[in-house]
Amino acid sequence: MTFASPPASGRLHQQADFVLFLVARLAAVLAMQMQAVVVAWQVYDRTGDPLALAWAGLAQFIPMLLLLLPAGDLVDRYSRKRLMMASVAVMALCSALLLWASRAPLAAVYAVLALFGAGRAFLSPSLSSLLPQIVPRERLPQAISVNAMVMKFATISGPLLGGLLYAVSGEVVYAVCCAAFVLSVLTLIPLRVRYAEPPAAGESRAVQRFFAGIRFIRTRPIILGAISLDLFAVLLGGVVALLPVYASEVLDVGSTGLGVLRSAVAVGALVMGLYLSLRPLQRRVGRTMFVAVAVFGVANLVFSLSHWFWLSAAMMLLAGAADMISVNVRMTLIQLATPDAMRGRVNAVNMLFIGSSNELGEFRAGTFASAAGTVTAAVGGSLATLAVVGLWAKVFPVLRKVDRFDDVEARPVAGGH
Structure with missing residues (x-):
């Protein structure tokens, strides 16, 4: 390097x-x-x-x-x-x-x-x-x-x-x-x-090196909390996989309406990404992440119960924007709290978890909807997301209390949550 x-x-x-x-x-x-x-x-x-x-x-x-x-x-x-x-x-x-x-x-x-x-x-x-x-x-x-x-x-x-x-x-x-x-x-x-740190010494065995990212994340409550909060929010509360069913059977808007709903999620994320690029978060970033995930859960809950197309589209727009805030905070905290010599392995674990949550989240939504009904599956997942936010706020107070992004370097890197 x-x-x-x-x-x-x-x-x-x-x-x-x-x-x-x-x-x-x-x-x-x-x-x-x-x-x-x-x-x-x-x-x-x-x-x-x-x-x-x-x-x-x-x-x-x-x-x-x-x-x-x-x-x-x-x-x-x-x-x-x-x-x-x-x-x-x-x-x-x-x-x-x-x-x-x-x-x-x-x-x-x-x-x-x-x-x-x-x-x-x-x-x-x-x-x-x-x-x-x-x-x-x-x-x-x-x-x-x-x-x-x-x-x-x-x-x-x-x-x-x-x-x-x-x-x-x-x-x-x-x-x-x-x-x-x-x-x-x-x-x-x-x-x-421009710059890079040398790889860590003392990890000669390949298996040790492969799992070093997981060990590192387990001892860093800020990173573990940020990754797991996003993981379970998407795994339990995502409704994107159910949009075709809602467009066809609940909202009765057909393929055109389905396109609008899917686009609303992306547009919300795009607009919020533009806003954050112009005005990056400065203070209370940990609390902001928890609020964003809670808003994501509430938006999905309202969508789950809505029979009005305009309200459903607005909630998808809001969910996309909230998810972008969460992603921004999570990725920034991971990058700043991880030494350069560990970034590849930590980012690989993050990609593994987030990718799995998307795939398994769609599987969960589909199987739950098939067994209990589409609305029940969507409402249950949204409520589970809100429950995760409350639980994670108690289990990971160090994440919730992060004020500025630069504060993460001063946080303890080992010990309890």
């Missing part, structure tokens, strides 16, 4: 390295979102079987699940910039292979998707760990907000762009995705990584 002096302070848009980082990430995420739409459509079009879509998702998720912890270790031991470039290059290769596999047996598509999932396992921790090496510490909360906003923009526009290009042909989409991944790699070449 390279060592140099920290970057000079200044406005984020005036820092060329941060701009290069954003462009590289935007290109990569846009390509990922476009490709996901085309893969799902082609797999279902070839089979007509929803189970084939589940296998496609599983083909990507299992390599990520297995490789995230080893990836986090490599991110802490080698150049994060080079690992990020290598992972994006693998994704570019996968786009090219998917162009061929779209006419090959379905097993070939699943094999390419598995390779793509392996590339994503290395991309997530390297991305998150690289950002603090690009911007100065005092600008990190603002940088995380801008980064999250760019991600949300890509998440919204990527599927739309992919759908429009697919009207031309699937081959065109894969070619564009491959070009976008290559652009991301090329953009990273001139990016300067």
